[in-house]
Amino acid sequence: MRETLAGTGILIRLGLRRDRWLLPAWIAGFAVLTYSTALAGVNLYPDVASRIEAATALNATASMVALFGRVYDPASLGAISLFKYTAFMAAILAVLMVIITIRHTRSDEESGRLELLGGGRLGRDAPLAAGLVISFGASLVLGLVTAAALAAGGLPAAGSLAFGLGWAATGMAFSAVAGVTAQLSASARAATGLSVGVVAVTYALRAVGDLAEPGPSALSWLSPIGWNQQIRAFAGDQWWVLALPLALCTALVPVALALRARRDLGSGLREEHPGPARGTLNGVWDLAVRLQLRVLMAWCVAFVVFGVVIGSLASNVADLLSSPNAQELIKRLGGTQAITDAFLAAEVGAMGLLASAYGLAAARRLRDEETEGHVEALLGTATTRSRWATSHFAVALAGVAVLMLLAGLSVGAGAAFAVADGSQLGRVTLAAVAQIPAAWVIASAVLAVFGWAPRLTGAVWGLLLVFVALGEFGVLWNAPEWLMDLSPFRHSPLLPVDSGAAGPLLALTITAAALAVLGYSGWRRRDVAA
Structure with missing residues (x-):
């Protein structure tokens, strides 16, 4: 030994x-x-009464319980402060x-x-x-x-x-x-x-x-x-x-x-099987898809399974709020439909964050291919820099779109079956698709950093975590509005999506495009680095 x-x-x-x-x-x-x-x-919780009130509301909200768990001692300052x-x-x-x-x-x-x-x-x-x-x-x-x-x-x-x-x-x-x-x-x-x-x-x-x-x-x-x-x-x-x-x-x-x-x-331990004697790849686009497809398929399966499970819980949301005060709150908020929408919106938003993580990882493949020496060999052929970068970047953007589409369909189908309302499928799918531009901003940020400061590409993970923290805990920290507005996810419309969502979605898409242009500009100018 x-x-x-x-x-x-x-x-x-x-x-x-x-x-x-x-x-x-x-x-x-x-x-x-x-x-x-x-x-x-x-x-935030100066006395026991305020803690009990907050904990009771949190434990009665299915989306909060699903995302963060329960508060097991409503009177405890530590339990309510750190439940997330x-x-x-x-x-x-x-x-x-x-x-x-x-x-x-x-x-x-x-x-x-x-x-x-x-x-x-x-x-x-x-x-x-x-x-x-x-x-x-x-x-x-x-x-x-x-x-x-x-x-x-x-x-x-x-x-x-x-x-x-x-x-x-x-x-x-x-x-x-x-x-x-x-x-x-x-x-x-x-x-x-x-x-x-x-x-x-x-x-x-x-x-x-x-x-x-x-x-x-x-x-x-x-x-x-x-x-x-x-x-x-x-x-x-x-x-x-x-x-x-x-x-x-x-x-x-x-x-x-x-x-x-x-x-x-x-x-x-899993044996690597040799490929066919004659290759079938036709250029860098086929190569990018081949390199990324298996990971994307695994994410797709996870999103569908998770989405169906979450969507099927929609029928239990209102039942969890059984106290007279909670029932009165439901009426003021607009009935059980409003509570169900809040639950589904929270879950779709969480899946949007996960899709952003996929987009970040897929776009970061640009840097991995460069450090492994593959890019230098490919650029020795007729392949241009922009074409190679676009192959992986496009796969990242398309993967995000596919994941959110599957998220909307799976959560919507589960909810439609649970509450016996077929309209949930279209409503939830639209809300999920509306999360795509924010996730594209994250993927485009990877390209921008890769173009100008490739060694810092991994730091975009930290940026994503900052955005997640601002969204989840910004109110708790009394963060200023301008700081919270820096997160693209704050501008993504929630369920139900109405005509007013077009402006923020267009702004997010333009932001993603601008970051991508910035990244291409840097990538065309700098040397290939190891």
Whole structure:
């Protein structure tokens, strides 16, 4: 065992040096986020009555429960202040740890870095062990710093520690998941996609499980994100639940090591089959589609399944609001149709954010192809720079449109069947299609950064997270209107979509086009960089 782990310490130091800016920035970001929320919560909910009123309304709103979970102690300041963070930000943290783990394992194999390092004294399991140590350590440090930030913000120390350790354990659990998926495919992109798919499935299980009455159901207990909620920080502090993600890590790490022992360096357990003796690709357009199609198909399947499940919940929305005060509120808002629209609008908006993430990842393939040296070879042919860039950029834009169209059809079909109203199909589909221009702005921003500052292309992920944070927490932070208006998603019309939506949609489309033109301008002028 010692021989297989030889060189682990050196790889850990190398990995920490490579991430010396990335990890501290993310840890500081999570800490500042929670600290500011803790401070804002004191002003928003100054007494127990205001907390109970807010928690009751949130627990009675199906869209809020599906997206963020329940508030288990309505009188607790910490529980009501951080209810959006327990599940949603835990999922963001899970994706971050997946990326870090894959970065130090499968990505290094794919780039040939580990083969070069293997010329020295490097054990077979050292890269995997180093990647897991880095991600586990980052999760733990992030959790402890978050706990300190919450306590400094005025929340109880015990609940703050429970919340921080919950985040840490969730990050560790999904790091172990990524350690396993890194052994299954020879591609870092495929391994990352598989791991993020696990995050999405577990989030969906938690959402459906939390909607059950009185909740949570068994589905929530099948999800590591659901486990994080059931720690119930600031609402009883169930410390024993921390044993579940730690047990998952204990089970998955040996599995990952065993799988690593069964494959060669640079290969995956899933065998790569050779293609036909004679190729059928006809230019860069066919190549771009071939490179992106499998990932897009996986996203399409996930969107359809998630959309049907969410749409089928539409009939339960009004039933969850059974108290006399809630029924009176329903009448004032316009009846059950208005409540159903609010629920469907929230879910379609969330799927719009996910489609933006796909568009960002697909457009970022431009930078990946450049750093891998593929672009230089293609530009040595008759292919022009603009034509090559357009092939991947167009696939990203078309993929976003396809995903949102499928989202609208699947959510609309599920809602139409649930409430026995066929008009829901067209209404929800129109609302989903209206989210496309905002997602195009994100994809176009990738092209703009790629054209002028290619090394910063990955920073667009941070920009997307800022927009998501402003949309979800801007009101809580008392963010100025001009700052919140910078997010393209703020200008996307919600259900029901009327004639007044044409202006904002046109403005978003023009913005996306302007960013694309800016990106093409930079790409034509700069050198191809490695």
